[in-house]
Amino acid sequence: MSKTLEYAFDDACIARVAGKLGRRAEQARYDRRAQGWKHLFDPSSGFLRGRLEGHWWSPFDPTEVNANYTEGNAWQYAFFVPHDVSGLMAFHGGSEAFAARLDALFTAESRITGTQQPDITGLVGQYAHGNEPSHHLAYLHAFAGQPWKTQARVRQLMDGMYRNAPDGLIGNEDCGQMSAWLVMSALGFYSVTPASGQYVIGTPWFPEATVRLQNGAVMTLRAPGASPERPYIQALHRRGQAHPRAFLTWEELMAGGELRFTLGTQPSDWGSAEVERPRTATPGPQVVPAPFVAEGASHFRGTTAVRLGVALPGARVHYTLDGSEPTEASPLAEGTISIDRSGVLKARAWVEGGEPSPVLEATFTRVPEGRSLVIQGRYSRQYSAGGDSALIDGLRGGAHWRQGRWQGYQGQDVVFTVDLGTAQPLGRVALGCIQDTRSWILMPREVIFEGAKEGRTFRELGRARPTAEPGSLEVLREDLGVEAGGALIRYLRVTVRHAGPLPSNHPGAGSPSFFFADEILAEVSGPIGP
Structure with missing residues (x-):
């Protein structure tokens, strides 16, 4: 998910370069791509969230570090749209709601769950100064018309997150960014959107500083009385003239001259008027976000009541259930949609006079009556593949485990017991597995298959071992299975013996490995018996 956000910003930068070069077609293309973040905005929670075939990734905990966010969580990526802060603000409902959301970030409980990520340090609420995804967040108050909060927060971070000592950085230096933030912020400004x-x-750290610019100009910054008690800007003058705006342009910086701050102990309204605020927005036609499944289980028995949503107020959503592409003549998604069979729902959103959204494709699987799965073990929350029924939903994971259809278990043997509902003559039974050694995912050491017709007296059907070597660096898929020989079976028990710790030649040697599975396969070999 966070890659989508990073790429959206990258695309915005490409669009700016294309515009400077006069390449309008490329500029329009990348401006459109730069709006990809809109498809991730969940209006019910206010977070940018991962999606799995139209459903929001669940279970969801904004403090959790998982596979959706690189070195961060939903809080720390909630505002990563530096090229379109105005657009994100509008999705939140305006500047006041956006400002309240920022306040919540800095006042939330400083608790990180999920994967232990050593780079997430220097917590103020859920803000993590020790890692780059948070570095622009304190400056976003200025976009919402509350620059005094930026001033107070930046001063707090400069004073609290740095010390003049060998270990004086609160987090990983990462190519100089931790220091670069301080150098720029100490001068009194920061490039939120490079x-x-x-x-x-923001607010200057020193009473005076001189910067010799590459064009030969000299910029002198003066802030008499700068101190932790006086972070608030009362007035700002540039080259002797009042500067009411809460931002500077590149041209203004490169012109050099004096930048004089008047600081005080109390907030002022300097820089808070709408015309004085910094602003970023994506130009050109606005992308309509793809609809999402707001309610309705992807795996169900009987029927499931589906409600569709879209992050853009006023957008109309049309859908189909027959595999065809939705048009404005397709049924309008009002209220709930009742689904009583397996299939794919497609939906698209329209706004008046605009282009339609990308197509949502959501797969719904009706679990056969009586079929169920009991898991003796615990799958990783970040590799849930949709939940407890994922391994009997008929959906395969594909070649890319990161796309969400593979269920992951770490450092444990697991027993799966499938109730097929009735005794059935089974042919081949198997467990779909994948190996990606670099990512700590190894094939199971062994998979044991047992069957029972009635009751729970199981007999062994066979054992399967992988052909893949644990040291192989290829991404490998294999259905580990045996032949049941037409035996009548209602209960199928699958015991997975995990591979154990990562091998000695692995960078994570000795750490518990994962095994990933996408489906328990049971092939019916003849007519279903009584």
């Missing part, structure tokens, strides 16, 4: 040519004003 490609914008706009520098958001």
Whole structure:
């Protein structure tokens, strides 16, 4: 999920370069791609979230570090749209709601769950100064018309997250970014959106600083009385003239001259008027976000009541259930949609006078009556593949385990017991597995298959072992299975013996490995018996 956000910003930068080169077609293409973040906005929670075939990734805990977010969680990526802060603000309902959301970030409980990520340090609420995804967040208050909060927060971070000592950085330096944030912030401004040519004003750390610019100009910054008690800007003058805006442009910086701050102990309204605020937005036609499944189980018995949503107020959603592409003549998604069979729902959103959204494709699987799965073991929350029924939903995981259809278990043997509902003559039975050694995912050491017709007296059907070597660096898929020989079976028990710790030649040697499975396969070999 966070890659989508990163790529959206990258695309916005490419669009700016294309515009400077006069390549309008490429500019329009990348401006459109830069709006990919819109498909991830969940209006019910206010977070940018991962999706799995139209459903929001669940279970969801915004403090959890998982596979959806690189070195962060939903809180720390909730505002990563630096090239379109105005668009994100509108999705939140305006500047006041956006400002309240920022306040919640900094005042939330400083609790990180999920994967242990050593880079997430320097917590203020859920803000993590020790890692780059958070570094622009304190400056976003200025976009919402509350620059005094930026001033107070930036001063707090400069004073609290750095020390003049060998271990004086609160987090990983990462190519100089931890220091670069301090150098720029100490001068009194920061590049929230590097490609914008706009520098958001925070508060200076020093009473005076001189910067010799590459064009030969000299910029002198003066802030008499700068101190932790006086972070608030009362007035700002640039080259002797009042500067009411809460940002500087590249041209203004490169012109050099004096930048004089008047600081005080109390907030002021300097820089808070709408015309004085920094702003970033994506130009050109606005992308309509793809609809999402707001309610309705992807695996169900009988029927499931589905409700569709879209993050853009006023957008109309039309859908189909027959595999055809939705048009404005397709049924309108009002209220709930009753689904009573397996299939694919397709949906698209329209706004007046605009282009339609991308097509949502959501797969719904009706679990046969009486079929169920009991798991003796615990799958990883971040590799749930949709939940407890994922391994009997008929959906295969494909070649890419990161796409969400593979269920992961770490450092444990697991027993799966499938109730087929009735005794059936089974042919081949198998467990779909994948190996990606670099990612700590190994094939199971062994998979044991047992069957019972009635009751729970099981007899062994056979054992399967992988052909893949644990040391192989290829991504390998294999259905580990045996022949049941037409035996009548209602209860199928699958015991997975995990591979154990990572091998000695692995960078994570000695750590518990994962095994990933996508489906328990049971092939019926003849007519279903009584």
